[in-house]
Amino acid sequence: MSGVSREYVKDNEAEWRLDKWFKVHFPGLSYGRLSKLLRKGDIRVNGKRAKANLRLEGGMEIRLPPLGKDERAAPKPQKHKKHLSEEDVDMMRSMVIYQDDSVIVLNKLPGLAVQGGTNTKKHVDGLLDALQGTKDERPKLVHRLDKDTSGVLVIARTGAAAKKLTESFKTRQTNKVYWALVKGKPPQQEGAVQAPLDKEPGTKGERMAVSEDGKRAITDFKVMDSAAGEVTWMAFRPVTGRTHQIRVHATVLDTPIVGDGKYGAKDAFVEGAVSKKLHLHARNLEIEHPNGGTLSVKATLPKHMSESFDMFGFDADDESNPFEEMDNV
Incomplete structure (x- = not known):
C-alpha cells in the first residue's frame, strides 16, 4: 500500500494502551477514525490486527496507513518541567539511598508529605523532577508513607517498573519492617494485632478506628528493648496495608507511638528532652525487583x-531480623 509507514514503540511507552499511543503521537486522528482503521486492519501491531485497548511493549512495530495532513498533526509540545529550587533538588537527592535504571529508593524525611493535599504545597510527588536525570520518563510513586513517618519509600523510574512494583505492593508481596518508640510496654513480647479498621465517623477520613465492620487489618509486633517500662522500642510488620494501621494498632496494645498526638493524645508524649515528633520509621523493605x-x-x-535511641540506650545499628523466630514457628 502506497504511503504506508512504520513507527516503533519506545521503552518509556511500554504498558500504554494503543489508543493512548495514537492520542499522543497523532492528536488529529479522532477515536472514531482510529476505531475504523483498526476494524479494517489498516493499522497493525507487529503485523497483526489489534484493538484500541492493546497494551504495548517497547520495540513493537506499528504499521500506519496513509493519513491526512490534519490526522498527522504534530503532538502538542510538552509542558516545561516545574522549576525547582536548588534547595529542593539537593533535599531530594540527599534522600536517595539506592538507585538503578528501574528503581529509586528514598529515606524519606519526617514531615515531608508524599503527595499533595489541602494546604500541602511541598511533597515528594511534586519534586520528582529532581530525580529524573537523563530518563525520558518522570519517576512515579508506587506506594505511600504518612507525612510524619520517615524511612524507605520506593520510586519507579519507568512505566514498566511502576506496574510491577505496584502489583507487588497490592498483592502484599513485600516484607516491610517499621521501628517505633512507644509509650509504656505491651502485655507480651511478641504477637499479632488483629483489629479491623475503618474511617472514624465525623473526621472526614483523617482518622481511622477499630471497627467490627471495618477492613481486615493485621500487624505483627515484637519488643526489641525497653527503658524501665517507660518507653519501649518495638518492631512492627504490617501484614495488611490499611491507612494509619500501625499507629492505631499500637494503641490497641495500650502503647501509643511516642509523638503520635492524633491517636495517643497526651499519653503519647514523654516528659523531658524527648522530641515531640512521631517516632515511627520504615526501617526495612524487601520486594521483588522489577528486573x-x-x-x-x-x-x-x-x-x-x-537522639531518642541514644537517650534510652537503644541500638540504632541493630541488623537483626526481629521476626525470624516468629516465621519459623
Missing part, C-alpha cells in the same frame, strides 16, 4: 529518633 531478584533496602533513623 528480577529481590530488592532489599534499609534506612537509617532520622535525627530526632536517633
Whole structure:
C-alpha cells in the first residue's frame, strides 16, 4: 500500500494502551477514525490486527496507513518541567539511598508529605523532577508513607517498573519492617494485632478506628528493648496495608507511638528532652525487583529518633531480623 509507514514503540511507552499511543503521537486522528482503521486492519501491531485497548511493549512495530495532513498533526509540545529550587533538588537527592535504571529508593524525611493535599504545597510527588536525570520518563510513586513517618519509600523510574512494583505492593508481596518508640510496654513480647479498621465517623477520613465492620487489618509486633517500662522500642510488620494501621494498632496494645498526638493524645508524649515528633520509621523493605531478584533496602533513623535511641540506650545499628523466630514457628 502506497504511503504506508512504520513507527516503533519506545521503552518509556511500554504498558500504554494503543489508543493512548495514537492520542499522543497523532492528536488529529479522532477515536472514531482510529476505531475504523483498526476494524479494517489498516493499522497493525507487529503485523497483526489489534484493538484500541492493546497494551504495548517497547520495540513493537506499528504499521500506519496513509493519513491526512490534519490526522498527522504534530503532538502538542510538552509542558516545561516545574522549576525547582536548588534547595529542593539537593533535599531530594540527599534522600536517595539506592538507585538503578528501574528503581529509586528514598529515606524519606519526617514531615515531608508524599503527595499533595489541602494546604500541602511541598511533597515528594511534586519534586520528582529532581530525580529524573537523563530518563525520558518522570519517576512515579508506587506506594505511600504518612507525612510524619520517615524511612524507605520506593520510586519507579519507568512505566514498566511502576506496574510491577505496584502489583507487588497490592498483592502484599513485600516484607516491610517499621521501628517505633512507644509509650509504656505491651502485655507480651511478641504477637499479632488483629483489629479491623475503618474511617472514624465525623473526621472526614483523617482518622481511622477499630471497627467490627471495618477492613481486615493485621500487624505483627515484637519488643526489641525497653527503658524501665517507660518507653519501649518495638518492631512492627504490617501484614495488611490499611491507612494509619500501625499507629492505631499500637494503641490497641495500650502503647501509643511516642509523638503520635492524633491517636495517643497526651499519653503519647514523654516528659523531658524527648522530641515531640512521631517516632515511627520504615526501617526495612524487601520486594521483588522489577528486573528480577529481590530488592532489599534499609534506612537509617532520622535525627530526632536517633537522639531518642541514644537517650534510652537503644541500638540504632541493630541488623537483626526481629521476626525470624516468629516465621519459623
